[in-house]
Amino acid sequence: MTERVEADSLAGCLLGGAVGDALGAPIEFDSLDEIRRTFGPRGIENFAECYGRVGAITDDTQMTLFTAEGMIRAHLRGVSRGICHVPSVIDHAYAAWMHTQGLSSPLWGDDAAIGWLVSVPDLNHRRAPGNTCLSALLADAQGTIDEPLNDSKGCGGVMRAAPVGLDPVFDRKQVFRTACEVAGLTHGHPSGYLTAGVLAETVAGIVRDGHSLDVALRGAERCLAEWPDDAADETRRALAAARSLAGSQTKPGPETVESLGEGWVAEEALAIAVYCALVADDFAAGVALAVNHSGDSDSTGAICGNLLGAVGGVEAIPRAWLEQLELRDVIERICLDWKSLVEGEDQIVGSDFIADEWAERYPPW
Numbered sequence: 001m002t003e004r005v006e007a008d009s010l011a012g013c014l015l016g017g018a019v020g021d022a023l024g025a026p027i028e029f030d031s032l033d034e035i036r037r038t039f040g041p042r043g044i045e046n047f048a049e050c051y052g053r054v055g056a057i058t059d060d061t062q063m064t065l066f067t068a069e070g071m072i073r074a075h076l077r078g079v080s081r082g083i084c085h086v087p088s089v090i091d092h093a094y095a096a097w098m099h100t101q102g103l104s105s106p107l108w109g110d111d112a113a114i115g116w117l118v119s120v121p122d123l124n125h126r127r128a129p130g131n132t133c134l135s136a137l138l139a140d141a142q143g144t145i146d147e148p149l150n151d152s153k154g155c156g157g158v159m160r161a162a163p164v165g166l167d168p169v170f171d172r173k174q175v176f177r178t179a180c181e182v183a184g185l186t187h188g189h190p191s192g193y194l195t196a197g198v199l200a201e202t203v204a205g206i207v208r209d210g211h212s213l214d215v216a217l218r219g220a221e222r223c224l225a226e227w228p229d230d231a232a233d234e235t236r237r238a239l240a241a242a243r244s245l246a247g248s249q250t251k252p253g254p255e256t257v258e259s260l261g262e263g264w265v266a267e268e269a270l271a272i273a274v275y276c277a278l279v280a281d282d283f284a285a286g287v288a289l290a291v292n293h294s295g296d297s298d299s300t301g302a303i304c305g306n307l308l309g310a311v312g313g314v315e316a317i318p319r320a321w322l323e324q325l326e327l328r329d330v331i332e333r334i335c336l337d338w339k340s341l342v343e344g345e346d347q348i349v350g351s352d353f354i355a356d357e358w359a360e361r362y363p364p365w
Helices: 006-025 032-039 061-083 086-100 131-137 162-166 172-181 191-208 213-224 229-246 256-259 266-277 283-291 297-312 318-325 326-345 356-361
Strands: none
Touching: 006 032, 006 061, 006 162, 006 191, 006 283, 006 297, 006 326, 061 086, 061 162, 061 297, 061 326, 086 131, 086 172, 086 326, 162 172, 162 191, 162 297, 172 191, 172 213, 191 213, 191 229, 191 266, 191 297, 213 229, 213 266, 229 266, 256 266, 256 283, 266 283, 266 297, 283 297
16 A cells, blocks of 8 residues: 655655755865864855855765665566565666766676666766775675675765655565665665664654654664664664754754764764754754764765755755755656656556556666
8 A cells, every 4th residue: 555655745855865965065075174264163054166066966865866766666666566676676776876977887787777867967977976885886796784795884875765765655664674775785784774774764754654853763763673782782872862962951063063973974974964953943054053064064964954854845945055956857856756656656557567658767677
């Protein structure tokens, strides 16, 4: 049974993540002192030029888009053929992303360069892709959480996980587990993939159930509690620290954010994003807080933007940022297609067919 997915929250989640990514992109590798010297004592508050333009996205949004495309393809495959291994379909989609980066997956080859997204010219740019993601996707085998390719807990798994929470069919355990498996394609440490489960499940609680951030986060924490202590302890402690800090009288600011870490590793990136989303007065304040620190600013901004965009919808995102955002039209097309699929599944997928235009745009492979 397909559940209702709130279209504005869906678009808010993906556009919000891209906006947070673009706000943090110019300062991703800068210290807080450098940020303040360049942008003033309040740090960066508006888009600045990066990669030759204002509003540029990074590999975070690129990979999130291919995660979303993979989820749509997996949904079509599942309802049309009755069977689908979602992580493999998304791994195939990531091989298409590799094609845009001028690389070929040894596992899937150039045959993975299918569908409409890979043909978008403006995706054919390198935007500081993570070494862990690249090395894992260049391996001869597919990484899994049971047979990991590495022991990395970098934030490259969690930063792209939000679309898994937008699936209209998965039950809660499926959302959490699938997000873990998708992150586990490239990141083998439990903190590298359990954080992805938390983010996706929180997004699902907001977008599918209409929960507040706090209630949705508690649902994700219940899913996390079902994992062994030795695997989940770092993620639990990071979330507890974020919650405790958000509930304290400590004034939000860069120094407060940096007490949670720098965000290069997954549990710190999630904790920073959750803290900033919990204390934010609005979307703009939340993502600005999430990027102004000496760490992985684009990733923490992207995750915070996913959360606040899901909560507030597109209207919560400053219009000036949306107007300047790179690939806004591509993100909106993904969102419209997802909405159309959910609402018109009977017309798109029959007992033995997928409508031609959908099969061409999102090959179930």
